[in-house]
Amino acid sequence: MDLSCFKAYDLRGRVPEQLNAELAEKIGRAYVEITGARKVIVGYDIRLSSPEIAEALGTGLMAAGADVFDIGLSGTEQVYFATSHFNMDGGIMVTASHNPKDHNGMKMVGSGSRPISSDNGLNDIRDRVLEPFTDAATQGSYESLEVMTDYVDHLLGYIDSASLHPLSIVCNAGNGGAGLVIDELEQHLPFDFIKIHHQPDGHFPNGVPNPILPENRSATADAVIAQGAAMGIAWDGDYDRCFFFDENGRFIEGYYIVGLLADQFLRKTGGGKVIHDPRLTWNTLDLVRAAGGEAIESKTGHAFIKQRMRDEDAVYGGEMSAHHYFRDFAYCDSGMIPWLLVAERLCQSGRTLSSLIDARIEAYPASGEINRTIDDPARVIAAIEASYGPSAKQVSHVDGLSVEYDDWRFNLRMSNTEPVVRLNVESRGDKALMEEKTEELLQVMDRLNKE
Incomplete structure (x- = not known):
């Protein structure tokens, strides 16, 4: 059986070659055996294959003795919400997010909507799929569950609805x-x-x-x-x-949204901890400090951010990749809460979105994430550390390589899934310096890759 759809954090694959109803049914059975879940939320996205895969998944869950609560066509965050809100043992969302339309997948959580990934059960579910199954003595039940309200x-x-216009x-x-x-x-x-x-x-x-x-x-x-x-x-x-x-049609880099949301959230809570990733940091650190909060750096990736938020009881966590996490949302990511907070800020401040963002881009210009295909990423990153590290103010390995000087810094990370190195550069109020150092590092990476 082809199990290549099992990834580090979730399942993704082409339908029907890598994911199909037969495999989905086995995954449902394996999920129950590995997690011990007895009440499981199931939702699915708008892909044409999703209803069939979700139905087969539910069949497997019930055959293994779990009760299925079907929330139907939904978003990933609604599965997170329903699992936590209704005190279920787990939840599975059938989705391939932004993958090609002939793909599908699954995102799994346990109780409290804690993520299930390769280091805490996903690999066990994958391995269990290969073994024979027997039906549970008592089959699980099926129930449709209305969650939208x-x-x-x-x-x-x-949000404060009274402040909106x-x-x-x-x-x-x-x-x-x-x-x-x-x-x-x-x-x-x-x-x-x-x-x-x-x-x-x-x-x-x-x-x-x-x-x-x-x-x-x-x-x-x-x-x-x-x-x-x-x-x-x-x-x-x-x-x-x-x-x-913004109102001029300009796309806003996710980095600056993290800072804006941290600021807006801390204004409401009067302080608290904010988790951020190490790729670009200075703008977030500045805004969190000014709002009376404490910024804490975490390794990139939703499983790491969510766990660190739990450990620190953080009110908000943000990644420049446009994932935003909220303590009161079971520490999970939402694509709806962020825009509500930004709209609220526009109403309360009377300012345009560009005016809120321009000052931050000017204060901390950033390259945005640049990907380069590198044959031996570890060797290239080590060579860059050897070259840039000795003269740096600070070198960190929280996630990849972060090197900081007084007026500029950069982060280099390897991809988990492909021979790609991801570069992010930022400076303190000096766009020309940021651009110069970005070009310099890209040239160094290209040269090292050829050696």
């Missing part, structure tokens, strides 16, 4: 599932939503929703400009990530 109420709890907001669901939630929220908010690519459609008539790709941004940007909107928001297919465009 409680979920929307929870989302609205993050009318704004025009472009929403691009990418024909994923986010539009269904916007339609529900719309009834409770004074905003005028300009909806594009709004209807869920697993054929993805406008391309697979992945707004982090520059070629996928123009539809949102153009609509913001044409409609004179206050901002634009675009989501990936299962809407656990959201991406922002």
